[in-house]
Amino acid sequence: MSGAAACLNQYATKMIVKSDLLGSLDIEETDIFHFPTGLFGFPDTRDFVLLPVESSGLYWLQSIEHSALAFLLVDPFIYFTGYSVDIGSGDLKELDARESSAVAILSIVTLPRNRDEKPTANLQGPVAFNFKARRARQLAIQHSGFDVRCPFELAPIES
Amino acid sequence: MRITNSIIQQSSLNNIQGNLKKIHEAQERVSSGKRLLRASDDPVGASETMRVRGSLRALDQYRRGIQTATSHASIEEHALDQVSGILIRARELATMYASDHVDASGRKMGLIEVEGLLEQAIGVGNTRSDGRYLFGGLDSAGQPYAVDNSGADMDFTSTSPSGHNFVDISDNQRLVTGHNGTEVFEDTGLLASLRDLATALRNGGSSDVRGVMGRLDSAFEGIQSLLGEVGGRANLLNVTSANLDALEVNFLTLKSDIEEVDIEKSMTELVGRQTSFQAALLATSQVMNLTLANYLR
Numbered sequence A: 001m002s003g004a005a006a007c008l009n010q011y012a013t014k015m016i017v018k019s020d021l022l023g024s025l026d027i028e029e030t031d032i033f034h035f036p037t038g039l040f041g042f043p044d045t046r047d048f049v050l051l052p053v054e055s056s057g058l059y060w061l062q063s064i065e066h067s068a069l070a071f072l073l074v075d076p077f078i079y080f081t082g083y084s085v086d087i088g089s090g091d092l093k094e095l096d097a098r099e100s101s102a103v104a105i106l107s108i109v110t111l112p113r114n115r116d117e118k119p120t121a122n123l124q125g126p127v128a129f130n131f132k133a134r135r136a137r138q139l140a141i142q143h144s145g146f147d148v149r150c151p152f153e154l155a156p157i158e159s
Numbered sequence B: 001m002r003i004t005n006s007i008i009q010q011s012s013l014n015n016i017q018g019n020l021k022k023i024h025e026a027q028e029r030v031s032s033g034k035r036l037l038r039a040s041d042d043p044v045g046a047s048e049t050m051r052v053r054g055s056l057r058a059l060d061q062y063r064r065g066i067q068t069a070t071s072h073a074s075i076e077e078h079a080l081d082q083v084s085g086i087l088i089r090a091r092e093l094a095t096m097y098a099s100d101h102v103d104a105s106g107r108k109m110g111l112i113e114v115e116g117l118l119e120q121a122i123g124v125g126n127t128r129s130d131g132r133y134l135f136g137g138l139d140s141a142g143q144p145y146a147v148d149n150s151g152a153d154m155d156f157t158s159t160s161p162s163g164h165n166f167v168d169i170s171d172n173q174r175l176v177t178g179h180n181g182t183e184v185f186e187d188t189g190l191l192a193s194l195r196d197l198a199t200a201l202r203n204g205g206s207s208d209v210r211g212v213m214g215r216l217d218s219a220f221e222g223i224q225s226l227l228g229e230v231g232g233r234a235n236l237l238n239v240t241s242a243n244l245d246a247l248e249v250n251f252l253t254l255k256s257d258i259e260e261v262d263i264e265k266s267m268t269e270l271v272g273r274q275t276s277f278q279a280a281l282l283a284t285s286q287v288m289n290l291t292l293a294n295y296l297r
Helices: A003-010 A089-095 B016-031 B043-097 B104-125 B181-186 B190-203 B206-259 B263-273 B276-281
Strands: A014-019 A023-028 A032-034 A047-053 A058-063 A070-074 A103-110 A127-130 A135-138 B145-148 B155-158 B166-170 B173-176
Touching (some): A014 A058, A023 A047, A032 A135, B181 B206, B190 B206
Antiparallel strands (some): A032 A047, A047 A058, A058 A070, A103 A127, A127 A135, B145 B155
């Protein structure tokens, strides 16, 4: 391999994503997840970047196309024991996922409007991320016994 | 595929650790008190305000549409459960009276009950909610079904309800609010099979009764299939509604940000509104003593 080609391979394509909540984000194209059918209620949105909030188990899902569209996500397995998600064949196909070791599940958080309320996680509509294929999809699990608004208590970040 | 635990903490999976720095920087900027958008000196900002305000109104409208469709789905589910029960009973009776050991007077007792089931099913077909006929299709004002006793055998009349109503649940998504009567009561063969079972019990013998059994079965399967559709619709509505809620909190935050005059004023507003998320973004934890701010430094 020539020296020039080796240099080129080191640089992933960078881009700037404008976020109304988080400001200007420098990301690499490889940070992007593609949602072939968007999210429920937002079917035309396609590309999002996933960013962790320190080590809290919280993440931001920021739309690349709409600066105002951002969701807060939480790792449900940290806060809900016994939670499991069965991904059906149709969803698996859309996710292009072959092994469970490549799929992460995150839940959309609704923040409390009042001081005395807790944030809630949507366990009925988890978002599945295929880290290998960089594809993602929101699932609507039927008969799951889980609610769209499950309260939880955020654990403080270790300083 | 079943997922039962997190894999996302594995840093080998992703360059996610590299992103930590970016979030930290973004939040620093917010904590320093600078507004995310300055409506006065940023011409794009002004149109952003309009868009956000417009979006909030739209969210309310979508939320109302979702509520309507959800309540409709729940009523339809109940109605479909009722006719499922009717068909199960009809099938039991058909099995009983298909036996050659039952005589004419025995079948007559069965007839009375089956005619009762047919009337019940017609009643379900005329389910009303808020004064409207649920299964009326596009014509929700006219009663779709009625008992017809004009002939020797009990029959039913139908207005052949057709069409569907929709609600908008997002910018580009309309959702049908329910099945029409034709889909539930006629295409499945539900009313016809009950009527024919009654007729067989009145006029025929056990083989005539046996002849209807298959149609009762397929009517039942048809209803289960519709129940599955309603369940799927209810699910979709539930998750969409939760997404809208989650987003609205973000929008409310933005709205305050775009229109704010200065931090002090917005903090006073925040104390009034008690929105912990806004406080977290503006790092006002010391004023409001809200726990969320500690976790979203």
